Amino acid sequence: MKKILVIGSGRSAVTLIKYLLDNAEGNNWQVTVADFSEELAKVAVANHSSGKAIFFNVTDDKQRQTEIENTDIVISMLPARMHITVAKACIRLGKNLVTASYVSKEIFALDEKAKNAGIILLNEIGLDPGIDHMSAMQVIDSIKENGGELTSFKSFCGGLVHPDYDTNPWHYKFTWNPRNVVLAGQGTAQYIKHGRYKYIPYHKLFERTEQMNILDAGEFEGYANRDSLNYRKAYGLENIPTLFRGTLRRKGFCKSWNMFVQLGMTDDTYKVENAENMTYREFINLFFPFNNKMSVEKKFCDYLNISIDSDEFKKAQWLGVFSDTNIGMKDATPAQIFQKICEEKWTLGAEDKDLIVMQHQFEYVQNGEQKKLNSSLLVFGDDSRYTAMAKTVGLPVAIATKLILSGEIKSTGVKIPTTKDIYIPVLKELAENGINFIEEKL
């Protein structure tokens, strides 16, 4: 009997927990789901005979010690900043740990200690980061092994609404944390193209998109992520001339979203005075020069140099930014207020399904020939609980956990899944679960 402790049973953990419970009997597992909300943990376990739901407070030193001591492996689905106390306990008690989060500096610093304790701290094994690493490395390694030299690698990922439930002019709904979507891209995006470094400030980001078709799912556009340059080292592509990572939206989204970026409505650095007494309409009016002879709609069009007949204007109007609804928030930043406006229109309905889209675009030279290869993934949500996001985040975590317990993954230290010992078996089982990449030679 092997014991698995899952800490955190929120939205991103449902498919993970289902997989563990579904496979518990066959593998002789006992699954404990621990959450600050015992209720939430109970819903996730659903009285399964191999499962147990417990109240868990990660900041309670004694409970943390007891529960981790009493398990064989820990999965932390907590917010990223909370992993560190769990990781330290795992090292002290000699237990393996799996997370879907980026390796923080603090976690990274535990590498030596984890090795000495003979355990693995496996991170970045969700969707993005996670499936992106594994699927990209599989192609990169294969190209290299066949004597190819990579000249360009672009990688895009997005969480979107399932085409059958795409019922608004933005072709977008929130399928994940709305706050992160509203703040997305702030800072400066960095990438490299044909050997030239390129930097895009936030206020230019949504103008400089790349367009693409992905399989039979239609047209998308990608805007640059902040951190493309970091991936050179992680992927062993130190000298690649072109490296770009981006976030996917449906075609036309970025141009319209950019209107609000230009106005300053996604700013999260200050609080709007008197917001509690304002309407949405008064909120957007904060960002135009004063003019009491012109409607807010006219000011919007003039300031952004768009026509009142344009799709952009219609999308803004559909979103409700000109409405007389009260904000009903105090001490809120523009980003927080704008998030509330967006949530009224973009929240995924109970019947809605989501869509995960990923595409890697490779260019390489093999035997003197220029070659192009796309590797693409589409994952559709089953319903509003077993979403594409929950599946793509949860399944790799679950599969990796199984592989660590069974001894197939033997590495120790702080790891991400960029090596074959991890990505080969995980990708294989993901494919068996319907998460498989389609390769297209162009």
Added chain:
Amino acid sequence: MKKILVIGSGRSAVTLIKYLLDNAEGNNWQVTVADFSEELAKVAVANHSSGKAIFFNVTDDKQRQTEIENTDIVISMLPARMHITVAKACIRLGKNLVTASYVSKEIFALDEKAKNAGIILLNEIGLDPGIDHMSAMQVIDSIKENGGELTSFKSFCGGLVHPDYDTNPWHYKFTWNPRNVVLAGQGTAQYIKHGRYKYIPYHKLFERTEQMNILDAGEFEGYANRDSLNYRKAYGLENIPTLFRGTLRRKGFCKSWNMFVQLGMTDDTYKVENAENMTYREFINLFFPFNNKMSVEKKFCDYLNISIDSDEFKKAQWLGVFSDTNIGMKDATPAQIFQKICEEKWTLGAEDKDLIVMQHQFEYVQNGEQKKLNSSLLVFGDDSRYTAMAKTVGLPVAIATKLILSGEIKSTGVKIPTTKDIYIPVLKELAENGINFIEEKL
């Protein structure tokens, strides 16, 4: 005999020190000029019989204690963040302190202690902050005393080049800290107009300027400062419908400067990779989409939607951003690199003189009548040492120091010069020194 300790003898202190030495004999003062560079202190004192130059390390607890104990008043011209240790020593030792810097939170928190010690910590008594407070409050108090009600207050200030030495198409040279000029405006500007709050993000700031003529000095434009709303409380204008503070440049500057803001060249949040091997031309090319079939100049014009015949393009070219000069800096931010480029063209020459411009614009209702009043100041530098900036920062500090020593200023606690006991005598003596505002009823 009264002893004055001036800590810091940099560029901003030269007029201050000259005033103190010139007036030392008549007032029976002994002036000690203390600087980490004893050389700089010696140059400032110039063997004056009432002056003494010493090496001074503000972080040396013992020396700080000894020197402050041994004086009657302290003037700190150190960088703002270093005032706090001096202020604490002044409270402990019961000595008055004068600075030209904004009141920090740490300094503000010393109010009660300063009162208990029976001393004044007088801050913000330079140019801006300083002369702006005093000159504005004099008009504001006068309007209120005559039964007027202020409906609008706009205030602008700028450090520019003397018109006789204005020899470049930007009509600008650095007359103060170039780094602050390059970073100026970052964040979000906030003001209020006709009772409406208005917010301007940095990337829109240099498009939303106000134009004005100031006395006989020609045309200027002002862009919004970050913090206009704070002045409501400081000036007792809590309910004023319009309040705006801005920075002045010569007409046309902002539109051209905005090109570099749009490109992201003033970004100070990340370091440019490989800058040490780049030219200025390669640096500006970082900010355009990749295109190896188009010249950098063409990309610049296309991206910013300007013509190659435009004044904007000519100004950019004059500044040297397209030149093949090596950057010669490592681990530098875009803002640091761009500052270096600007410094090559905008550094004030040894024969150049500077100009300080300030204008307050008041609107008020008196006896049912709408009235408008401008109060404007022009100060010309004498030479490259006794600049308009050094005069306007140093003289109010020096005069206030004299008034504290003579007992005319009696307040204790943390103060700024917004009250009559301070601004009346200081403005009077500033006028005697040629720093006087011209009022125009419009």
